[in-house]
Amino acid sequence: MTIGVLHPGEMGAAVGAALRAAGQTVVWAPPGRSAATAKRAEEADLEAAGGLEALASRDVVFALCPPHAAVAVARAFPRFAGIYVDANAVSPATARTIAGLVDRCVDGGIVGPPPRRPGTTRLYLSGADAPFVADLFAGTMVDARVVSENLGAASALKMAFAAWTKGTSALLLAVRAVARAEGVEQTLLEEWQLSLPHLPEQSMAAARSALGKGWRWVGEMDEIAGTFSAAGLPDGFHRAAAEIYRRSPRGDYAAEDEALERMLAALARPASSRDAGPTRDDRESPR
Numbered sequence: 001m002t003i004g005v006l007h008p009g010e011m012g013a014a015v016g017a018a019l020r021a022a023g024q025t026v027v028w029a030p031p032g033r034s035a036a037t038a039k040r041a042e043e044a045d046l047e048a049a050g051g052l053e054a055l056a057s058r059d060v061v062f063a064l065c066p067p068h069a070a071v072a073v074a075r076a077f078p079r080f081a082g083i084y085v086d087a088n089a090v091s092p093a094t095a096r097t098i099a100g101l102v103d104r105c106v107d108g109g110i111v112g113p114p115p116r117r118p119g120t121t122r123l124y125l126s127g128a129d130a131p132f133v134a135d136l137f138a139g140t141m142v143d144a145r146v147v148s149e150n151l152g153a154a155s156a157l158k159m160a161f162a163a164w165t166k167g168t169s170a171l172l173l174a175v176r177a178v179a180r181a182e183g184v185e186q187t188l189l190e191e192w193q194l195s196l197p198h199l200p201e202q203s204m205a206a207a208r209s210a211l212g213k214g215w216r217w218v219g220e221m222d223e224i225a226g227t228f229s230a231a232g233l234p235d236g237f238h239r240a241a242a243e244i245y246r247r248s249p250r251g252d253y254a255a256e257d258e259a260l261e262r263m264l265a266a267l268a269r270p271a272s273s274r275d276a277g278p279t280r281d282d283r284e285s286p287r
């Protein structure tokens with residue numbers, strides 16, 4: 001059994017390391033990838049296998065990349081006889097599109113951080129071959145669970161979970177930004193201390209996460225919005241959350257208060273552009 005990982009990002013490298021610890025051979029494709037990806041792959045003891053075509057002869061391939069790239073990654077992967085596991089944060093519809101591009105597909109959705117110790121991270125799986133993929137993780141730090149044989153169910157679970165966690169984080173950042181814009185942020189903080197004392201700290205944590213990963217969550221919020229829309233529900237919550245994360249600067253800041261200041265500055269618009277309808281950038285930004 002040899003397994004490929006497309007690509008060893010934070011999550012892909014950690015999932016690869018879990019499979020290595022279970023005795024599997026795990027390979028990756030260096031062409032086009034950054035030095036950071038190569039370093040993670042090396043630290044996870046993954047073997048460099050040449051280009052994508054070298055992964056096509058493997059038994060199982062895990063796709064773990066930014067959600068907005070999930071379909072393109074599947075499309076660029078040579079057809080192969082193994083099992084393609086798309087474990088990205090995508091909508092059930094996107095999961096089914098990916099399934100249509102490969103011979104055998106398992107849909108996955110991960111909840112929790114990159115696994116470094118047992119009990120933190122669940123890999124939800126759906127599709128006919130889901131039990132086979134779940135068995136690969138027996139005894140590892142990844143808690144693999146089969147949701148259903150209906151492909152797309154694992155992605156639906158991930159969308160519903162992240163709709164709350166990342167959606168409410170974006171809302172909290174927007175709330176602080178609007179309170180600041182209207183000059184009542186300090187009074188809001190004092191009211192929060194009285195009635196919702198967890199929110200000041202929660203908003204700082206939201207800012208810190210957004211600076212590190214917000215750029216990647218834009219695609220995830222759009223996938224969640226698509227999931228709501230397909231279910232006949234309003235998609236505006238997560239279209240707005242995507243916009244909040246789209247405006248977030250890219251960086252990793254140690255201090256939460258500094259992260260919050262950077263995030264609120266990025267969310268703020270010059271007074272002249274407020275109430276003037278969408279800006280040119282708004283109209284042209286991809287949805």
Ligand SMILES: NC(=O)c1ccc[n+]([C@@H]2O[C@H](COP(=O)([O-])OP(=O)(O)OC[C@H]3O[C@@H](n4cnc5c(N)ncnc54)[C@H](OP(=O)(O)O)[C@@H]3O)[C@@H](O)[C@H]2O)c1
Nearest residue numbers: 007008009010011012033034037064065069088089110113
């Ligand atoms: N990290 C988490 O805590 C977490 C938790 C749950 C689920 N997930 C899911 O896991 C997936 C991967 O997340 P991650 O945290 O591993 O992301 P990441 O650290 O940003 O890594 C993404 C990997 O994909 C590659 N990549 C970037 N842009 C690409 C593109 N346009 N086409 C193909 N490959 C590309 C990157 O390679 P280069 O940078 O070298 O180009 C990198 O190796 C996402 O779907 C995410 O939602 C992550």
